[in-house]
Amino acid sequence: MRLACISIRQPWALCITHGGKRVENRVSRTHRSDGVPVQPTAHRGPICLHTSRRIDSKGLRDPRIQDLMARLGPEVTMPTGAIVAIAHIVDVHYDTGTCCGVWAARGQWHLALSSVQVLDTPVPARGALSLPWFAPSSVTTQVLDQIKLQDTAAQALEGKESR
Ligand SMILES: [Zn+2]
Numbered sequence: 442m443r444l445a446c447i448s449i450r451q452p453w454a455l456c457i458t459h460g461g462k463r464v465e466n467r468v469s470r471t472h473r474s475d476g477v478p479v480q481p482t483a484h485r486g487p488i489c490l491h492t493s494r495r496i497d498s499k500g501l502r503d504p505r506i507q508d509l510m511a512r513l514g515p516e517v518t519m520p521t522g523a524i525v526a527i528a529h530i531v532d533v534h535y536d537t538g539t540c541c542g543v544w545a546a547r548g549q550w551h552l553a554l555s556s557v558q559v560l561d562t563p564v565p566a567r568g569a570l571s572l573p574w575f576a577p578s579s580v581t582t583q584v585l586d587q588i589k590l591q592d593t594a595a596q597a598l599e600g601k602e603s604r
Contacts, residue, residue, distance in 0.1 A: 444527075444581045445573035446489040446566070447482075447552075450497040451519045452506050454490055456544065458526050458559045459517070460509040465554060466546035467572075480533045481550050482572040489576060489584060490526040490557075491568050492519075505543060523563035524576065524584055528554045560587045 449457070449465060456462035467481040496519070500506055510517060532553040534540070541551050564583045566576055576584065 442581065442585070444489050444576045444584060445484055445487065446491045446524065446568070446576050447573055448491045448493045448568035448570070450493045450495060450500065451521055452500045452503075452510070453497065454492045454525060455513075455517070455519055456506065456509060457490060457528070457554065457557060459513055460506075462544040463554045463557070464541040464544050465552040466544075466549040467552060468549050478535070480535075482530070482533060482552065484573045485530050485533075488528055488530050488573060489524045490528055491524045491566055492521045492563075493568055494522045496521065520563040522568070523565045524560065524580065525563045526557055526559045527584065527588060528557040531555045558588060558591055560584065561590075562587065 447465065453462070453465075457465070469479060469481040471479040471481075473479060530552050532551075534551055534553070536545060536547055536549055536551060538547065541553065545551060564580055564587075566580045568574070
């Protein structure tokens with residue numbers, strides 16, 4: 442199995458894992474020969490959220506992020522250079538001007554995310570620019586092991602609740 446990955450800079454990844462952000466904003470400057478803009482990725486379905494090594498210092502000054510960090514408190518960590526979660530890309534569309542709530546960037550492409558599962562232990566990985574890029578098998582194994590554990594725990598919990 443190959444795991445598709447997307448690299449996202451902190452603190453924006455933190456907004457997805459801990460702040461309910463369900464849209465990843467992307468600029469695409471690629472156009473077809475007839476001038477129609479090309480969406481930044483054709484990928485749909487499961488995708489690993491990887492954090493780039495470099496932090497977006499401008500993002501740290503964003504009031505939405507400052508609010509989130511104040512809510513999360515001083516214990517919050519911002520892993521970089523690692524896969525921190527797995528999610529699903531359910532839709533990719535161009536900004537309509539009113540869609541995708543407070544985290545939508547106007548005039549950009551929106552990758553709509555759902556089913557975000559945060560890993561207990563971030564898995565170190567080297568990122569790439571392509572969208573998606575694919576994790577090497579050692580990384581894939583470490584991510585899938587944690588997802589399996591989470592699923593088992595969730596099933597155990599559901600089993601308890603239905604009794
Ligand atoms: Zn949107």
